[in-house]
Amino acid sequence: MTSIPIIDAAELNTGGIAQLAERLGHACRQVGFFYLTGHGIPAADISNLFAMSHKFFALPTDEKARLAISATSANRGYVGLRTETLDPGKNVDDKEAFNVGVEGAGPAANVWPELAEFRSTVLDYFDKVLALGVALHRPIAKDLDLDPHFFDSKLDRPMATLRLLHYPPASVRADGQYGAGEHTDYGNLTLLLTDDAGGLEVRGLDGAWIAAPYIPGAFVCNIGDCLMRWTNDVYRSTPHRVINPPGRDRYSVAFFLDANADAPVAAVPSCVSTERPARYPPILAGDYLKERLSATYGFDAGKET
Ligand SMILES: O=C(O)CCC(=O)C(=O)O
Numbered sequence: 001m002t003s004i005p006i007i008d009a010a011e012l013n014t015g016g017i018a019q020l021a022e023r024l025g026h027a028c029r030q031v032g033f034f035y036l037t038g039h040g041i042p043a044a045d046i047s048n049l050f051a052m053s054h055k056f057f058a059l060p061t062d063e064k065a066r067l068a069i070s071a072t073s074a075n076r077g078y079v080g081l082r083t084e085t086l087d088p089g090k091n092v093d094d095k096e097a098f099n100v101g102v103e104g105a106g107p108a109a110n111v112w113p114e115l116a117e118f119r120s121t122v123l124d125y126f127d128k129v130l131a132l133g134v135a136l137h138r139p140i141a142k143d144l145d146l147d148p149h150f151f152d153s154k155l156d157r158p159m160a161t162l163r164l165l166h167y168p169p170a171s172v173r174a175d176g177q178y179g180a181g182e183h184t185d186y187g188n189l190t191l192l193l194t195d196d197a198g199g200l201e202v203r204g205l206d207g208a209w210i211a212a213p214y215i216p217g218a219f220v221c222n223i224g225d226c227l228m229r230w231t232n233d234v235y236r237s238t239p240h241r242v243i244n245p246p247g248r249d250r251y252s253v254a255f256f257l258d259a260n261a262d263a264p265v266a267a268v269p270s271c272v273s274t275e276r277p278a279r280y281p282p283i284l285a286g287d288y289l290k291e292r293l294s295a296t297y298g299f300d301a302g303k304e305t
């Protein structure tokens with residue numbers, strides 16, 4: 001496949017989004033992945049966030065277990081090492097994670113470790129990356145021949161999840177060869193930051209895996225299944241996976257932006273034609289996400305997100 005394009009988001013702050021819409025549209029249709037530079041989130045915020053993540057995962061196991069996701073009845077809290085299966089039946093993910101939802105929203109509250117500045121650092125970043133993700137939907141809407149603000153009202157009470165992720169060094173295990181088994185993401189848009197360990201791979205249209213190397217300061221963004229469904233498969237939600245690096249740990253921070261639970265997801269008109277009739281019945285974004293999360297966790301984590 002063509003390589004993952006690098007797209008400068010600077011136009012988001014200048015008002016005119018025509019070029020950005022064209023570039024994003026091309027990336028979303030052809031690759032489903034793009035790097036994002038010029039996004040305006042300060043490098044210092046990003047390094048503070050990673051410092052907090054290192055501290056969190058270094059906590060004693062029982063302190064992390066106290067915050068376990070299974071105790072929150074929601075997609076929030078700690079997911080222990082080797083408990084998640086993104087590629088069911090094939091791979092137990094060799095990773096641990098900490099999930100944070102929209103603070104103050106949803107039936108369950110976020111849980112927090114006793115670590116100074118952790119909550120404020122994470123929530124400050126959450127606000128910034130959420131605003132960026134919503135802003136990116138404007139050039140996307142334009143590319144889809146929609147009003148640029150089409151998605152605004154579908155993303156004003158979003159199901160958004162921030163995940164701190166830690167991958168231990170590679171170990172040779174038949175059941176857990178990957179830190180994250182092959183999967184697609186479930187929502188609209190994922191904005192990912194990684195450290196410099198490498199290991200993210202993206203599957204091209206021809207089935208070949210290509211590396212998505214670390215680019216300092218850039219997000220790796222990808223389309224999720226829900227936006228793919230919204231576009232009647234015109235945009236691609238591309239399979240990807242993570243390989244644990246040999247001899248060192250790997251840290252990343254994923255932000256999954258999903259629409260409001262009650263947003264109706266139905267094919268947008270520009271993506272439907274006689275040659276491409278609507279492929280899916282309409283569904284509420286919340287019902288769609290619930291289905292997908294239950295399959296991954298093996299329990300009903302999808303009561304809210
Ligand atoms: O950690 C990464 O680099 C990617 C993680 C990922 O794909 C996911 O959590 O959905």
Ligand SMILES: [Fe+2]
Nearest residue numbers: 183184185240
């Ligand atoms: Fe993913």
